[in-house]
Amino acid sequence: MIEAIQFSSFSEFIEMGGYAFNVWSVYGLFTVFLIANLLIPMRRNKQIIRELKRRNLLNTEFNNGSTSNGSIVDNSDVDGEDQ
Amino acid sequence: MWLWFSKLGSPKWFYELSGKWLPWLIATMILFLVIGATWALLYVPQDYQQGLTNRIMYVHVPVASLSLSFFPLMAVAGTITLVWKMKLADMVVKVAAPLGAWFTALALASGSIWGVDTWGTWWIWDGRLTSLLLQLFLLLGIISLRSALEDSDAAARACALLSIVGCINVVVIKYSVDWWNTLHQPGTTFGMSSDQPNGPEFWIPLLIMGIAVALFFTVSLILATRNEILERERRSQWVQELVQE
């Protein structure tokens, strides 16, 4: 079922029987597509968490400074459980 | 059943569960990708007609077939949004549209690169490419509608409705484009459909790549949905607790 490797040398593999451009551009696009769609959301996730942290910090400082109201969350009763 | 359903609708529950699954999913995906791509690139025999361009099939076919699953997915999620007003379903509709557009665009690009040698040109109004192109337009329409509507609730429902209508439409478009295409190019057996892989040495790597791309689809959908959850639920208790950790 698994045949032998189709290429006898590395340069032959790169050449892809004269279709180097077609094959490698498709695989290149595919790789970029995979990495972009995984890394960008992952970085965004970290970024959101960082942003929320910073905002909370600002909130706490503001609250401690101006009013004695210690609540950080303004709509704590909204739990997102509602459909 | 109902409990499960309502639990699934809870963004918090989804966020926690998907957090546990993600590493495993990503690991499996990478495993399949590496095996599939190596196999496809190194071991698959040459096609007697196409030579080594048949390697493109192992990217194009899984991506193209998965890109066809976006509209059904969005239509189902859209129905749930409209009927049960489940927030999670709307998030899926929202993040699936751009992802689907990327999938469709890659399917189009790989399809036309594959076609360069078969057809001798970069673009041909082939039935499959044409319906993918129209699907891309429909997805872009949904994305632009989402960004144009300011009220998030209205945007959610409008896009849900458009996804359902679009899903029906994609099916009709598919059939009519095929019909149009066969009538305009009588007797062409040219193109991708004629080169179905015939032996296990062809289709097993295709299957592996198919699983890999499907896993990638799941992973990227989950990742995008998780971000959407964080943004929309940023005021809720559990997100605040999560951030504090």
Added chain:
Amino acid sequence: MNKQRTSTGQAFWATLQRDLLIAYKRKNDMANPFMFFLIVASLFPIGISPDPERLAEIAAGVLWISALLASLLAMDNLYRADYEDGSLEQLLLSPHPLYFLVLAKNIAHWLVSGLPVVLVSPLIAYMLNLPSESYMILFVTLLLGTPVFSLLGSIGVALTVGLGSRGLILAVITLPMSVPVLIAGTLAIEQTSNGASLSGFLAILGAMLLASISVAPLASGAALRISVN
């Protein structure tokens, strides 16, 4: 105090009459899509070639695409005035099924914007040198196809009626959805001139019309509810 309720049929007629009356009072709005159709169709010979044979080849497509664009242009004022003056809320709060009221509005709109285009199409077909045996087919297929454009476009307008600048979004949403009708219509003309029988194409266009009559007003109604929300 006790007054007779209107039947759904009466509400349907009242809505149809009202929309036709509005169209009659705004003759400009009524004429614009028609003018647009004439102008677009006459741009093609200028842009492509005045050669009669080449024109004959593309005439069917030109007519269909011009009709589609004219219908798209006309869509914008289907619900906008009603949305802005609050009549849409009245429509949604009627005790009658919204389906019929939306259908009435769509029919009125087609009578005003689609039908004139269909009626003038043989004239343009003559100017574009379409083979004369195709006139009847063109006319009949447009008669079946343009209402589908209106019904499908109605969904798009209903979704975007609350938006400030909706022109392009409407086009992006609606045009891809209209492709099957465009295919069936142009194929009908082309294939029958090659000797195929017309009835199959008419059946397909008729099926598309029936399907969109039965489903599209429901979707438009749901979309209107979303937009008013």
Added chain:
Amino acid sequence: MTPATVDTPGQDIGTDASQSLTSAVMLDGTDLFCERDDRILFEQLNFTVSEGQVLQIKGSNGSGKTTLLHILCGLNDSYQGSIRWYGQAIETQAEEFYGALLYIGHRVGVNKVLTPLENLRWTCSLQQQVSDTELYRALAEVGLRGFEESQCFTLSAGQQQRASLARLLISDARLWVLDEPFTTLDAGGLSLLEGLLRSHADAGGAVIVTTHHDLRVADLQQMTLG
């Protein structure tokens, strides 16, 4: 964010207040909650409107008055809580409810190119059959005699408002929901509308109205949002 307050001021003009105690509850809302773009418009909002009652909703700009009216009419369903029509969910009796509801929104539903007569004929015919004599009479009564056949864009805002209010004279709807109906009216229009509200309530109908105007009606309930 504070729960809405409901209070019944001791205004007592004309009719016997005990009448409302025996009359049936027409529309009631329990534990209504509405949030728009992460901002809570109202929560734990309760109200009842009985036959013969006028419910006045007050509140500053952006406090959700119009949204509440839309919710009551079913134009907006992004809320939680329950709204019942004569004790039953509206969805189970939509046709009766919409047959008995008359809503005039902030945008009054008057088409600019049509005449008051044509506008009135259409809006009425969505609910009930109506003759031309009735239409003319109603328009005359709201002070539009002589304007029946002129296109609405030639009329002033107040006259357009009056054209929409003519429906109140024709309709036999039991529940009126009016969003800021007094804004563009002059003194004459004001007393005209107030008279209409009073006679509607006396006849056993109910009114829900948003306004800051001091209403002089028998059985008045007030509710303040925000």
